[in-house]
Amino acid sequence: MVKLRARCVVVGDAAVGKSSLCQMFRSDGAVFQKNYSMNVGVELLEKSVSIPDTSDAVEFYIYDSAGREPFAEACENMWNQPSLMCVVFDITSEASFTSCSRWVDRVRSHCNGLQVPGVLVGNKSDLWSRREVDAAVAQSWAQSHGLEYHETSAKEIGQYEAPFLSLARAFLSLYQDQIQLIQSLA
C-alpha cells in the first residue's frame, strides 16, 4: 500500500470549465459553480483518490491555472516539475481546442525532460447541440500527443472523476516501473 503525491497542472483557455471540473472533483460533486469567476492566478486544491482494484492512492495537488493572458504567464512559475497534466477545452469552442497544443508545449517546457502523463478533457459535453469539436478529431489529436482523451460534463455526477482516475493510474504505473528498474540495479 502506498500513497503517491502528484503535482497536477490544469490548463486550457479561459472559461472552458477548468475550475468547475476541479471543484467538482475536489468536493465529490458537492460544489458546482453556476456563476463564472475568473482565476487570475493559480488555485491550489488537494484531493486524494484511491485507485480501484489496488490498495494504493494518489494525493493530487491540483494547480488550477488562469487561462487568460497575462495571468496565465504569471502562473507558469508555479508549475515547476509537474507530475501530471490535464489540458481542458470546451467542445462548443473550436478556438479553445486549437489552443491545446500551445498549452501542452507550455507545460512540457517545465518538465525537465521527464515523462509527464496527461489527459485531454473535452468539457461541457452536455451542450452537444452546440458542439464545434468532433470527438473523433479530439481523440486522435490527443493520441498523437500522448494524452488520453476524456469527454466530460463537469456538472454531471460521475463524469468529472474519470480524467483524474486515469491520471492516477498512469502515475502509479510509472512508480511501479521505477521500482522494478531500481530493484534490477540494486
Next chain:
Amino acid sequence: MLDAALSSYGAQVVLATSSDENHPPENIIDGKTETFWISTGMFPQEFIIRFPDNMKIFTVSIQSYNIKRLRIEKGTSDDADKFETVADTEFEHTESSLQANDISVNVLNTTHLRFLILSGYDHFVSVHKVSVQS
C-alpha cells in the same frame, strides 16, 4: 570510520517525507544497498538521521538513484529544530547503475543530519545507503 550499518551503531531515521511500507526509511541505514527508501512523488523530499551521540563527520557517502540536487544540513540544537547547510551538491545522472557519491561535510559536532532532495532525474528517487566517515 563507520562504514557499517548506521543502525547497528544506534542511528535512526526520525523523519522522512515519503513512505511506502515496502520500502521504509530504515532501509537507508541498514547497511545494505539492495534495500532502499523511495520517494513517492513531488519535490522537495527530505529525511533526517539522528545519531545517539555528538558526531564528528568528515564525509558522507550516499548510494542513490535519480537524485539531482541534494543539500545536507547539520542540526545545531538538540531538539532538531534548527539546521545549517554543510553541503549543497548536484549528482550526475546514471542509468545502468546506482549513484555513488562521497560528500565532504566537515561537521565537528552534531546529532542530526538532514538530507534535502531538491530535484531529481525522475519523479521518484531512491536512497539505498548512507554511511559516514569520521
